[in-house]
Amino acid sequence: MEETVIRDLIRRYALQNAVKYGQTPQKGAVMGKVMGEHPELRSEAKKITEIVDEVLAQVDELGRDRWRPELERIAPELIDEIFEPKEPRKGLPELEGAENGVIMRFAPNPNGTPTLGNARGIVVNAAYVKKYGGKLIIRFDDTDPSTKKPMIEAYDWYLEDISWLGVHPDEIIIASDRIEMYYEYATELIELGKAYVCLCPQKAFKELKDAKKPCPDRDTSVETNLERWQRMLDGEYEDKAAVLRIKTDIRHKDPAIRDWVAFRITRAAHPRVGTRYIVWPMLDFESAIEDHVLGITHIIRGKDLIDSERRQRYIYDYLGWEYPVTIHWGRIRIHEFGRFSTSEIGRGIKEGRYTGWDDPRLPTLRALRRRGIQPRAIEKVMIEMGLGENDVAFSMKNLYGENRKLVDPIAAHAFFVPDPVVVKVEGKGDFYIPRDDLNKLKEGDILRLKNRFNIRIEKLEPVTVSYAGDDLEFAKKENASIIQSVPLDDAVPVSVLMPDGAVISGVGESSIRNEVGKVVQFERFGFVRIDSVSESEIVACFGHK
Template sequence: MEAEEEADDSLLPDLPNVEAYDEVRMRAAPNPNGPWHLGHARMPAVIGTYKEMYDGSFIVRFDDTDPETKRPDLTAYEAILDDIDYLGFEPDDVIRASDRVETYYDHARDLIEMGGAYTCSCSGEDFSNLKNNGKPCPHRDKDAETTLDEFEAMVAGEYSSGEMVLRVKTDIEHKNPALRDWVAFRMIDTPHPREEAESYRAWPMLDFQSGIDDHLTGVTHIIRGIDLQDSAKRQQFVYDYFGWDYPEVVHWGHVQVDAYDVKMSTSSIKELIDAGELDDWDDPRAPTIKSLRRRGIRGQAIVDAMVGLGTSTSNVDLSMSTIYANNRDLVDDETDRYFLVRDGESFAVEGGPDTAHPPLHPSFEDRGARDIPVGDAVRLESGDVPAEGDRVWLKGFGCVRRESDTLVHTGDDLDVVREGDVDVIHWVPTEGVQVRMRTMDGDVTGVAEPDFGDVSEDELIQFERVGFVRVDDRDDDETVVYFAHK
């Protein structure tokens, strides 16, 4: 009954043919060639949500089968698992393709014995020409015996890169050229960065490795991008040889995120970091999961936005404002308020109380109030400075009138604010906490009120009229905060 209720308010479309399986089992199959960008959050968000909807399971499988062009980054394995944890999901199992190479070899041998694959030494160009004309290459009719010998030589590393591949025998005249006799294994001279896998030279291609693993790990539902639209059809040939049933497949389009100058791709972010244009993967200007995390955005806010995109096959644009709105909703109640004045201008103050006591949170007065000593002078943001003779209400302090470079307390009642005659602004005493606020548009410096000095690292607060920030690093000279959103 509970399951029914959950399914009712599900945010995602039903998965196909769920009734046919005892348990819905899915997988995320990242390539660990770097930490995740924002778009990567979609997979755990969606399969994690489906797992909850159907009481199913999902595994993380690192598809690290290209030690050269998509060379794995040894730190990325943990970084990715860490990102998934931050998003609020826990995989039921974690495996690495580079640990399973022998399994792929075994299946290749079986396939060869069934006559489903042949070794081929054509150059890529030659084969492509033949294939595009629906013509078989001379190696296609090789007997299984010879193929097996040559495959064992591949496994033994007796060929160099480009000299020999193993192809799956599909249908060389298939109307879709993308499906004709595709490569299952190729030689790579560069050793794998993982010690456990560094001796392998014959590596499976994605379609072979992934196809074998999906079956062996009991995956019932595959969710993947439209770039892999033909994968199921390619792998179906292997499944047919082995007599396996292919899992259900959902394809989704690409996600683009607005608001960033930086292209959302692992390689381009990496280049910018190497070039010193970004500090690291969690630079506020980087469209990465680590960056949003550092800015104080809850994983849940990202997950909700990703789930809201659904799983349609068309390409979609994700607005950062959706993530921000989700996050504001999540954190507004718990974030205390403080003042921060950016690029301030100082004014002497005359009259009025010695200290101001604005509340920590306007909706929760019982949390208490802040103590802001006024002293002889205060700082205002440039844009808030009143014209000569005009009044402005310093929040928590009272109404002042500007007379030259002095703000004179007028003693006006709060009614002047209620009637709309006077604007309420924030301010800080001249003695405050130096703040460096890191934003997507660069760093901003300013001064925060003294009580802000008590906020501990990693806490999320709101600078009134500025926005929500996460306190990142405190030291005696300066406090670094990361700007999340307004």
């Protein structure tokens, strides 16, 4: 962005801030607005700060009486934002340049199962394809056989979970099937003099890079680079002994952009192709090539990957390609889970801390499905989250609220009694009631067994009760608690797996044997999904209240 454009932008935001608050514009607020609306300027923070200081001094000198007239002259729409506040926008904004259809992709690394964070990418990309027409591609970026090694089962897991969300891709691409194609483009870049084989030890190259100095191999001839590239492919170099780098600006202000690695050597076995290849493309290279070859029109990616775009643009410029429209969004932080990564979950499973990828304690789609969360509820909250660049602090309560709307009309109702105590009611039978409710009572209190009758607590030790009639109004008059109960002759053992790892044991009505795989509302307890039924026990997974 040209400096004159940047200055004009800053002046607009400074005047808007001044008019809104009736005082000299605040530097922090103006900087925040500029960087928030134009993240591509973050790499130029020092320069932007200097310009902001200059512009704020000019606005202050302009004088309070001239702030609004000047803003009305250069940016009247910003006046509207101040004095005509709008409702917060939910949902997805329009996509630039999508009028003739879109080709979009969701590109996971299959090193585990999809998480709730992954669901956002799946749902939003699919929603845009549905809105504008076009094509949705699922692409497995699986070219890291060592650091984030793919799992052979995870390819199918992803496709199953994507289908469960109601998304049906038009095409499925697996990067490890297309290694030869990446080699061809690498060769073309070497022939153009835009890529070179670097033999520097990693530490030595970093020292040169940090000093903005080229490595000795940077100006090697095309012929020598082609020869070294072939030697890499033939396995003549040890792991880490050689890498292929893309030439950029070695004096670029961002060290991460300077002559970045496109290919490395690793002899780790890949779960799909074994040891057929030892030279593997880094994600930035593989993704850049694929996005062009597949004709991707729009990319939605995390704002933490802005540097990826800057690196990839060198390839696009060298090969005369047009870069897709890119939208960056903030991370999702789920209050109830904190920071989870697929790698961390995988380690936890190997170490026995979790029972599997569907452990109810995890934020994976398999775990949520096991708990009875409906795909439409996930879709709705992800769409409403929109595409904002700010990080999103997300509470599972939002998802539970949407899920409740879906399951409440269809869920069977049943009684479940945790930590049960037996009470004998003469003339009525024997019943299980919750120990926790009993502990809150004193002798003489009235208790209502929901949908049944009233009992009076005669003694607490040992528990002795008496029948106190059927009248519900009497129970209300006595301010009696209304609790669930299960007759002894209709009770089955039930264990409920909770999201915090606890297991709540109790008894439930035998009718829930017929609800395996379905969501059931346990009265006064919450919604659960019946996970399994055996002769000895029923296992349920807790969803939410």
